[in-house]
Amino acid sequence: KVRFLTSPYLKWSYINSTVPSLVAQYSNITFSGYADSPSEVVSYFWRSDVDGLLSTEATFTTNQLSAGTHVITFQAMYNGSISHISEVAPEVDSNTMHMWRLNEGSGSSTSDDGSYGWSASLYNDPSWVLGKYGYALEFDGDNDYVRTQSATSSNNGEVAIEAWIKLDGDVDSESTIYAWGRCPVNLRVTTSEKLKLNVKFNDDYRYLTGSTTLVPGVWYHVAATISESGDTMK
Template sequence: MISHWRLDGDATDSQSSYDGVVYGDPVWIPSSQAKIGSGAIYMDGEDYIAIDANDYPALTGSFTIDAWVKTVGNNENQIIISKGQSSWRLGIEGQSNKIFFSCNGLSGTSYLPGSTSLIDGIWYHVAGVYDQLEQKMYIYLDGFLDNEANSLGTINPNTYDIWIGGDPEQPEPGYWWEGYIDNVRLYNHALSVSEIFYRERYHVDAKTGNDNNDGLKRQTAFETIQHAIEAADDGDIILVWPGIYNGPINFQQKAITIKSTADAAIIESPGDYGVLFYFGEQADSILENFIIKDSVVGISISGSSPTLRNLTVVGNDYGIDVWGYSFPQIESCILWDNEYSDIFTEAFPPNVTYSCIERTYEGEGNISVDPLFADPNNEDFHLQSQIGRYLPDQSNAPKPKPENWVIDEYHSPCIDAGPADVNPMQESMPNGGRVNIGAYGCTPFASKSPWPLKADVNFNGQVLTEDLYRFIENWIFTEPQ
């Protein structure tokens, strides 16, 4: 990403230093009316934001533009963001209210209209992509392909500034924006279809956060998970920093992902539920990489089918309760030392796979054997490892510290016990070529295991000259039989 103008009360570029200058008298609207973050901008057809292009990277090859917009009924052609008609523009056709994307200088198609008319008064995510390698132009609307065409070559450069809300090459009525714009972004590469739909990332930090913050980075994190859920929209991700968070946590029917970042966070709710799925949540409501403990019920599910992944559910009265017409997906979890039950189901058994469950539960890859936590009495649920276990400290560092790895006498059976089709490379090396189960699986804080390379003599996950030296040393000093 080159630039990200959040438009939360000003035209600051939060990604780089290409801040915009506001002209006219636009209205900065509050978070309650914005789509993302703490605000957006309303332009009345006589306002624009100019970004000095003197030092701005020339976008003549692959690039992506995207933004959130809401139209208000203007029947003229309107520009969302532009480098001028002779270069590139993203806008809306007045009569049809369809997105258009133009890249002057390309052979084949250089002007691409969308196929869907926008409805006034509704927020849409719009994006234009030129992929020079694939020789294609694309328009996306709310993450779905709206049109595409064959295009090749190089986009014309020019000397005009970049304008949000107008065309610097045609500063005249008929191109000014009238309506709402939020979160404009520019990339110097073509985003893939899986990347194109914007997902906000909210941060939560129990130690330094405040629910009056915007939550958009760790330095301005929220304090509570529930406040982040209230701020989030479908498709957003909530990143929770290490700490202890009080439940109950209610997903509120939102298709969001809530996951620990850095070392796993703890959710506990003495005398109450830890996490609730009660409003028809489906598989795109995802909870992962948490320790859930000391609650009446760790996770309670009713009439919902969420995804639960890499959780350690320990020391509750009941681990996971499943009620009514519910079909949750439970994968790579540890359920241990829950007093009355690990998984209770009223009717339909949930799909549980590659999990360690104290009371044996049928499912592919499931085991029922002591997970060998490091120090559960002191809330350290890392898995014991003879190759390397992370010893947590109070720094809450985003990455493991090299000096914090220790060696254990025993080796947990939950290491490398996850599904074989999940990429293990998020785990620190050596990682055994397979993910761990439990709260630390699929993270850099996962306990280590020998890498399955025959020539990796020192088990560091790499085959280097050090392995050759170690082999020669062992061979020379091995007594003949």
């Protein structure tokens, strides 16, 4: 689904294209807009609340919109105005083993955009909600989780874990963000609302606790890295 919004960026901008409310994924869609005093416009910005920045032209055609419900915003930037920086969801590159975006918005599974393609299943009914980029999953803190059943190991001793998370309140018991296999690597949130990285090297368990206290209701981009060759964890 696509819903349009226009917003003034010092002066008014307008959308003059029409598309159906339901569009098949990978179909070509043309967006067209214009603005007051076009000779003074230095750039245009088409943005999706799901896919981020789409184009900097007044008119463009795309077939790359992600599945889901989009709010499309069109803005014009004029000489002397302050530019806008938009956060864009992370892209997959050749080093990405797994990328579970958790943004399907419905259903009982989620796809892996990484090179391994390990789709995962939802257990005990976590809820689909609006997230940082499009949809997200909300877990009840009791027994909700997402799991892939794939058994082939992709662990070469060099690991980076990233996630967007938001707490909805105080953490009553240590909660897992991500766990690998039989927990040789897992990233958690402690009851002090701090990140904790647990790693198993051979038969030796090590852990590292962050210094930042996470505030409920705020989105955080969290990351952890482990290197067996460098004997480090961050």
